[in-house]
Amino acid sequence: MRTDCPDRPHFRLPNGGEIVSRGHLACPGCGIMPAIRFAMKVLGRRTVIVAPACCYAVVDGPFPYSAAGVPFLHSAFEAAASFASGVRAGLDTTGVADVTVLAWAGDGGTFDIGLQSLSAAAERNENMIYVCYDNEAYMNTGIQRSSATPRGAWTTTTPKGATKTERKKDLGAIMAAHRVPYFATATIAYLEDLTRKFAKARDLGGFRMLHLYAPCPTGWKADARHMVELSRLAVRTRVFPLYEVHDGTRFEVTLDPETAPLRDYLALQGRFAEMGDAGVAAMEDEIRDRWEILQRRAASSGRA
Amino acid sequence: MTAPQAAAREGSAAASTRILTGNQAAAYGAYLSQVQVVSAYPITPQTTVIETLAELYRDAPWPSRFVNVESEHSAMAACIGASMAGARAFTATSSQGLALMHELLHWASAQRLPLVMVNVNRALAPGWNIWTDQNDSLSQRDTGWMQLYCESNQEALDTVIQAYRVAEQVQIPIMVVLDAFVLSHTAEAVSLPSPEMVRAFLPPRDPPFRLDVEEPHAFGGLLTPDHYQEVRAKLHRGMEDAIPIWGEAERSWEAFTGRAYDAVVPYRTEDAEMVLVASATVASTARDVIDALRARGKKVGLLRVRLFRPTPHDALRLALRGIPRVAVIDRNISYGHHGIFFQEIKSALYDLPARERPGMFGYVTGLGGRDVTRGVILDAVGRTLSRDRAEPETVWIGRKE
Helix, strand or coil: CCCCCCCCCCCCCCCCCCCCCCCCCCCCCCCHHHHHHHHHHHHCCCEEEEECCCHHHHHCCCCCCCCCCCCEEECCCCCHHHHHHHHHHHHHHCCCCCCEEEEEEECHHHHHCCHHHHHHHHHCCCCEEEEEEECCCECCCCCECCCCCCCCCCECCECCCCCCCCCCCCHHHHHHHCCCCEEEEEECCCHHHHHHHHHHHHHCCCEEEEEEECCCHHHHCECHHHHHHHHHHHHHCCCCCEEEEECCCEEEEEECCCCCCHHHHHHCEHHHCCCCHHHHHHHHHHHHHHHHHHHHHHHHCCCC | CCHHHHHHHHCCCCCEEEEEEHHHHHHHHHHHCCCCEEEECCCCCCHHHHHHHHHHHHHCCCCCEEEECCCHHHHHHHHHHHHHCCCCEEEEECHHHHHHHHHHHHHHHHCCCCCEEEEEECCCCCCCCCCCCCHHHHCCHHHCCEEEECCCHHHHHHHHHHHHHHHHHHCCCEEEEEECCCCCCCEEEEEECCHHHHHHHCCCCCCCCCCCCCCCCEECCCCCCCCHHHHHHHHHHHHHHHHHHHHHHHHHHHHHHCCCCCCEEEECCCCCCEEEEECCCHHHHHHHHHHHHHHCCCCEEEEEECEEECCCHHHHHHHHCCCCEEEEEECCCCCCCCCHHHHHHHHHHCCCCHHHCCEEEEEECCHHHCCCCHHHHHHHHHHHHCCCCCCCCCEECCCCC
8 A cells, every 4th residue: 555645646546336326416526526436436335324414415316316326324414423323333233333334524514513423423433434525615505604614715604805714623633632543634636545545444443534625616616627626736735735643643644745836726716816915925824834733743743 | 239130130030020210110111122222311310211221231231332422412313323224222311402302303203213212301491490391392292203101110111112112113203201200210119021021022123224235225315395295294194003003012011911001091080070181190199189089979080191192082082072071280381372281182172073072171280390289180170170161361270379
């Protein structure tokens, strides 16, 4: 297994056939569907998906359709981790303990309304994989601010002239503080890195979490054809560094490609249109701070 | 040797008798039902239900998982997930905890999951009050859960086991309701059925659908106006079907144990000119009052309502038709309307021919754990017998002025 990944992935991807079908309802360019598609190639058919209210719960298909290809349980918005904990307990006590329980939730259902049940499931070290696909706002209800929305972004509840003034929550630090066995970030621009992390999560036990960057053309006022490029630029600008954390203590930057200017990333999105020079400079400072913190954590893990 | 160890050692022995609180009895009901997933959150006065189960598990483990969650909302969520995976799941709560579950009570019933939950009736805050009244459970009237109100610790144990059998036949969740402290923390002799007897009465769960990787389906997704109403109509039909199925369960349980309770329980109602209607432990006190009045030649009787949802319309009509006066005692209130049992029973009797339709008298009392004494019940009887027509406003009894 490679432990690094070049800027241009080799696409040595899992060959498990397609589980997620075509025919879903996602917007063109949506970052969710490539992520779930490749995740399922790694995790295989002996998987149960639990998804709370979120874009994915809708785009998978209305009754009687589903693109998932595996059992799919819709859950209440704030309770994906608790539904999934129950599924785990139910499978274990009915003799099907070899099935993977995969919770797949948006940033609203993870950073905000679902944080309490997520924290509890992490503390109990429930045997599941929890994925947050993060499109940085409530996209399913039409682009409202969440605690995953970055400072300076436009949303319908941080409208023009009053864009978001607070910083985004540090999900990785929150989960690391729970000392979960595995936490990783990933994007669809680096599929080899993404699938390697899903494989690693699959092969570990206990509570495992992936934080996926999921560009949203609709909510970010961006062109659908730029979604992979935006994902790549998010990593290259260190807006969304690729790293993993073992046992809440061992941080490792898994991929650190050649850096790109923040303005390249911002220019492809309408949601930052109001951000002036001072705003861009402040964002650069924040990114640098976060990167230095991550570097220090990685260094103190002996894996800088 | 602890009580659970003793119970486990007795294993195949016939029924044995123990001194148990209502909460312990309910927990033994869940244990004897061999629940596979238990998920709950502490709240007074429910907590000893779950503590008892945890001790039973410690002393004699059975194949099960305890998911010790961070809230009642997550407790119900975990029960839903477990039940979807095919397991028999159990939880217990009270008051604020039940209110917090509200969203997921709808979820469990609409997903047609045969959960059983013990709710220990406790008044809702503010101000904080840990004592009994029924507003917590009755606030969940329209969530699609069956509700049964227990009068004794024996009944609590028996009803939990009966509830699993019926829930798994009709695919509807059931709430078994106990009065705070009067039942939950008061000990009395309870006959424990043997595990063999319970196994014969309650077969292992055989779910008609579940999360199965061999046969994948999606559950709970977007349901458009083209389909939603039909799904809800099926739930309503299931509720109606549950009434005779509950009756069958009572007959079967009676054959095993000699005990039966039924949906409504009449007491000395033959030739009665006035029938009191009560639920839960208020019915015990009322029965005593009826005996005293009968001894003085008064033609009075009692109807205890055990099954609140689905409404046992036929049984209510049969028991109360032609009775000149029916007085309903409610330990609950629908603010701005009436006591809740009163309005439900009045509605059930409206279709009787006018000459057989009782005069309906409603009394509200006992909120927040205020004792419903013999004197309070006698007040209801006296007021009812002294008037030709019910007072138009909600009548409070046992209340300070």
